[in-house]
Amino acid sequence: MAKESFDFRSWIRGQRHVGYAADLTDDDHFVLTTDYVVAQINFYNMEPDPEVVELHIEEKATGEAKFFLHFIAQERDHAIQLFREMVQALLALREQQTTEVLLCCTVGMTTSFFAEKLNQVAEAMELDWHFSAVAVSEAIEQGRDKTAVLVAPQIGYQTERMRGALPEVPVLAIPTTIFASYDAAGCVEWLHGELASRKRSAEQRALEHLSGDLVNDKRILVIAAHGAPKKVTITYRLYDHGKVKLDREVIKRTLALTDLTDIIDTINQDVCSCTGGVREDAIGIAIPGSLNRGMFNLSLSNLIDFGDGDLADRMAEAREFDIGRYFNDRYPVPVFFCNNSNAAALGWYGSQDEYQNVAFHSQAVGWPVGGQGYVVNGRIVEGAHGIAGEIRFIADRFVYRRPLHFNAYAYEDVLEMVGQMLATTCATYDPEVIALRCDMLPNMEEVAEELAKYIPRDSQPKLVHVDNYNECILLGMMIRCLQRLAEGNGKDCGRSWKLSYTPR
Secondary structure, X not given: OOOOOOOHHHHHHOOOOOOOEEEEEEOOEEEEEOOXXXXXXXXXXXXXXXXXEEEEEEEOOOOOEEEEEEEXXXXXXXXXXXXXXXXXXXXXXXXXXXXEEEXXXXXXXXXXXXXXHHHHHHHHOOOOEEEEEEEHHHHHHHHOOOOEEEEOHHHHHHHHHHHHHOOOOOEEEOXXXXXXXXXXXXXXXXXXXXXXXXXXXXXXXXXXXXXXXXXXXXXXXXXXXXXXXOEEEEEEEEEEOOEEEEEEEEEEOOEEHHHHHHHHHHHHHHHHHHHOOOOOOEEEEEEOOEEEOOEEEOOOOOOEEOOOOOHHHHHHHHHOOEHHHXXXXXXXXXXXXXXXXXXXXXXXXXXXXXXXXXXEEEOOOOOOOOEEEEEEOOEEOOOOOOOOOOHHHOHHHOOOOOOOOOOOOOHHHHHHHHHHHHHHHHHHHOOOEEEEEOOOOOOHHHHHHHHOOOOOHHHOOEEEEOOOHHHHHHHHHHHHHHHHHHHHOOOOOOOHHHOOEEOO
């Protein structure tokens, strides 16, 4: 007896839509709304292949995406699970103010008075905006969930550092003429224009790729997953003969195995439809954690869910799960895995020709411990058990200035942590250059000064700040796939893959 197909549309219509309004009149485009956010469920007909479903949530005021993914709705339980996850995200954002703005000055006194005036103006203008104020020492931790952070003129010199620490939040210096006169109405008008301009700039940047073309004869799908507090971003890119043919991302609150398989299944359907059934030559997946003979080793995190039960049980399952075999049994093309930092190290290495001995340190905002990757002569150094660069095993063994009060949003604490981790790298690995991805530490001279507490300046490697981490991962993962394919054919690709690379 043939298996009955699941009617996802009818199932959605049959739900009690509590906490949000639902417009289900268009059979291919459903819309769910609250006062502050809008969710869309879009169905795309791909006949003769199964249709693709897209789930998308964005803020009404800023247009910022808060949830985005697409999948093939063939399995009933999986489709329902993703719908419910989207609704959970929708309701979690329901009470969030459309525009929540944080002001900061030296101790928060003058900005507190200005915030009161701004709230009065917003109420008079019937704007759903709310302003609050804190001392600059608290601004980074308090500002990460805000729509914007405004910096008073008297501490304007700290604006750039705060922008690095809050990469996803607009950090704006209040014009002196507005702040000096407490022109609340002028400030609201100015802020509205700045937020609108930021949205246009973000849309333009989304159309640009920082990586170059790496000419080759392969079609490679690359997936990169990395987390920030309360969010996981999964970027995927289809390289066709080294050129970017498709570039998209998924935004969720957790990373599950099905998120990766949904991407591959959906892309394969699109690719095969356009190429007459020709698939990729390889798939590359870069994720956090280490791999030892196919087994995952992850630090405890609520952002990654590879099983059932509580967090400890899920992580235990992940460590016993042969992810390499799972994906290679599922797909007809080879699937290669790599740690994020290792892929980023290879990508950064591949974008230049000056250095052969490279270390890459990644310290994400809000995370207490980062990760490292090493490349020597075009080869990733993973170690005998895949844990080379897993500094989470040693980070808490050092003596710190404030060992009981580490704050992942405090500049001084992050600088101390990074300095000690880089010192360990220099003493054991002695690279020519360290590429540092740390938005809170954009000034390499300050990092070098901290590193000098442990390593003399004349023995330090060159320090380079990296602000295109995801591009490094994607490029590095493509290179990794090319290397592994060459190895599988009994070839030593050496540095030949670099000869035709041209950064954009």
